[in-house]
Amino acid sequence: MTEAALRVPVGLGHSLREEVFRQGRHEYVALGLVASATLAGGETLLLRRIFTLPEDEYVDAPGHDGAWRGAAMIPAIEAAVDGGLGLVVFHAHAHDGPPRLSGDDRESAGRLLPMFAARVPGRPHGSVVLSRSHAAGLIAMPGAPAREMTLDVRWLGASIVDWRAGTEPRSSDSSLAFARQRLVVHDRGQLTLGGARVAVVGLGGGGSHVAQQLAHLGVGELILVDPDRVSRTDLHRLVGMMTLDVLLRQSKTRMIRRAIRRIGMGTRCETVTERIPGPVALAALARTDVIVGCVDNLHARADLQELAWRFLIPYVDVGVNIRAIKEPEPHGPRVAIGGNVLTLIPGGFCMWCSGFLSKEKLATELRGPDRSYFENREGEAQVVSLNGLVASQAVTEVLQLFTGFGGTGVGLSDLALDGRPGTQRGFRKLDGVRGTLEDWGAWRRPDCSFCNSTLAAGVVAWKTPR
Amino acid sequence: MTAETIEQAIRDLVAAYGDGVRTAHEGIRTLVRVSDVELPPGCQPSRTPMLIVFDRDQAKPIPHVQPEQLLANGRAPRSTSTQIVGGESWMQFSFNIPWAEGQGIIRFIAAARQRFAQDD
Numbered sequence: 244m245t246e247a248a249l250r251v252p253v254g255l256g257h258s259l260r261e262e263v264f265r266q267g268r269h270e271y272v273a274l275g276l277v278a279s280a281t282l283a284g285g286e287t288l289l290l291r292r293i294f295t296l297p298e299d300e301y302v303d304a305p306g307h308d309g310a311w312r313g314a315a316m317i318p319a320i321e322a323a324v325d326g327g328l329g330l331v332v333f334h335a336h337a338h339d340g341p342p343r344l345s346g347d348d349r350e351s352a353g354r355l356l357p358m359f360a361a362r363v364p365g366r367p368h369g370s371v372v373l374s375r376s377h378a379a380g381l382i383a384m385p386g387a388p389a390r391e392m393t394l395d396v397r398w399l400g401a402s403i404v405d406w407r408a409g410t411e412p413r414s415s416d417s418s419l420a421f422a423r424q425r426l427v428v429h430d431r432g433q434l435t436l437g438g439a440r441v442a443v444v445g446l447g448g449g450g451s452h453v454a455q456q457l458a459h460l461g462v463g464e465l466i467l468v469d470p471d472r473v474s475r476t477d478l479h480r481l482v483g484m485m486t487l488d489v490l491l492r493q494s495k496t497r498m499i500r501r502a503i504r505r506i507g508m509g510t511r512c513e514t515v516t517e518r519i520p521g522p523v524a525l526a527a528l529a530r531t532d533v534i535v536g537c538v539d540n541l542h543a544r545a546d547l548q549e550l551a552w553r554f555l556i557p558y559v560d561v562g563v564n565i566r567a568i569k570e571p572e573p574h575g576p577r578v579a580i581g582g583n584v585l586t587l588i589p590g591g592f593c594m595w596c597s598g599f600l601s602k603e604k605l606a607t608e609l610r611g612p613d614r615s616y617f618e619n620r621e622g623e624a625q626v627v628s629l630n631g632l633v634a635s636q637a638v639t640e641v642l643q644l645f646t647g648f649g650g651t652g653v654g655l656s657d658l659a660l661d662g663r664p665g666t667q668r669g670f671r672k673l674d675g676v677r678g679t680l681e682d683w684g685a686w687r688r689p690d691c692s693f694c695n696s697t698l699a700a701g702v703v704a705w706k707t708p709r
Numbered sequence: 710m711t712a713e714t715i716e717q718a719i720r721d722l723v724a725a726y727g728d729g730v731r732t733a734h735e736g737i738r739t740l741v742r743v744s745d746v747e748l749p750p751g752c753q754p755s756r757t758p759m760l761i762v763f764d765r766d767q768a769k770p771i772p773h774v775q776p777e778q779l780l781a782n783g784r785a786p787r788s789t790s791t792q793i794v795g796g797e798s799w800m801q802f803s804f805n806i807p808w809a810e811g812q813g814i815i816r817f818i819a820a821a822r823q824r825f826a827q828d829d
């Protein structure tokens with residue numbers, strides 16, 4: 244059977260499951276609006292929004308587990324037409340193991356899918372049944388007839404929860420190498436790490452730590468992205484760098500790849516020496532499971548977040564900034580050391596929601612009217628131990644995403660900070676003088692125009708103008 | 710920029726470029742992709758897809774070409790930046806191209822193309 248993939252943002256997955264697994268006198272359905280893109284798992288549906296049907300729109304229909312008035316679908320269909328999005332009808336069979344579409348499901352999909360395609364041509368449409376561990380459906384990809392498919396489903400939440408259509412990865416024989424981290428990672432988590440593909444963007448003081456720690460953890464593949472070559476001023480903080488690299492003007496990607504090979508955990512490396520968001524870098528990043536950004540400017544952060552939100556890829560961002568205090572107190576600190584570790588789960592708060600990014604901050608970063616006048620921050624103060632502090636936290640965040648050692652829920656409440664509903668953890672601020680990394684919390688703003696336009700947007704769907 | 714201006718521009722583009730025109734919407738932006746625009750002799754490549762972004766918050770359309778586009782003099786244009794638009798990489802250039810709502814999109818594109826023949 245053909246396979247496709249479905250990705251679901253944090254919060255939306257919880258709502259979807261609550262609706263379709265609801266107990267009642269009939270089966271419940273949810274209508275999902277989806278974009279699509281070709282990602283690591285092949286053709287991937289990206290869930291943007293769901294519509295539920297009011298109870299009084301369901302009708303009694305002998306021989307059917309769930310039936311509803313066609314007019315009840317109008318709001319969802321109109322939203323799909325407006326947004327140029329595909330429509331997927333979700334329902335559930337409440338058991339473990341792979342679900343099968345019933346004859347009733349096929350007959351219903353046979354009526355609905357051509358109607359959806361007529362209303363929103365050129366987009367994928369489908370009917371999907373969820374069990375408690377797997378998913379299958381009839382999916383009509385653009386330009387192709389509907390086919391029965393099993394689906395890999397990725398639920399984003401406190402961790403990445405994957406429902407795999409195919410066989411689960413088998414245990415590896417490298418258990419001795421990872422024996423001391425088994426208590427945290429578990430065998431299944433180690434297998435997940437071994438199959439994971441993580442991008443590290445920016446291989447300076449932060450990125451050099453991050454990439455090597457990920458290799459030590461046992462991450463299977465790293466995408467190393469940095470256009471620069473090393474110089475003598477990097478030697479004090481790039482972990483793994485040698486004096487010889489300065490003489491050879493070694494590229495940062497090659498230098499880190501060499502360091503990772505020497506660790507010997509079998510991590511594969513793909514190197515990209517193109518600046519974000521060039522087309523090669525963009526294509527490589529779209530295939531990753533998690534992106535770690537260790538970049539030194541807000542514009543690059545905005546680009547990485549856009550990519551992460553479009554394709555529903557968790558994004559961890561780190562940065563350190565050190566400033567001299569103009570008139571320090573006697574015996575007081577002479578520098579202010581700030582920084583951040585942001586764990587951005589698509590569907591939760593973004594950099595715009597939290598105020599980390601703003602149009603004013605982006606404008607301040609420029610000397611002129613647009614991005615081509617970007618002011619390079621090369622030469623700013625950096626210290627290896629401070630880079631290492633935020634980098635280690637970022638790697639721990641990646642570890643949590645893949646192994647769920649701190650929890651695995653897919654609802655926004657599963658990300659709540661210290662039991663404060665509505666306030667999500669994941670916005671950590673560094674006070675480098677005190678040596679603390681405090682979780683400030685943040686929340687998704689319902690009116691965030693970035694989230695509303697970009698979350699699960701995939702690649703734009705071009706239409707022939709009428 | 711008004712919705713009527715954007716609709717007229719799309720009609721003009723379809724009249725000039727026919728089947729090579731595609732549109733999409735993202736938030737308040739209308740994206741128009743022209744599949745094949747000829748650039749002045751010497752440009753590398755000599756033909757490019759062009760993306761024109763109509764943003765109701767911006768005074769004029771924003772043209773983009775494919776990244777790595779070179780000028781007729783063989784050099785990379787200055788004052789450019791690569792950006793993500795519609796999930797794809799595009800090169801935006803900050804050439805000062807005159808725009809008046811009444812002058813029409815075709816003249817605007819012609820002026821944009823001509824800037825690739827200049828030296829900066």
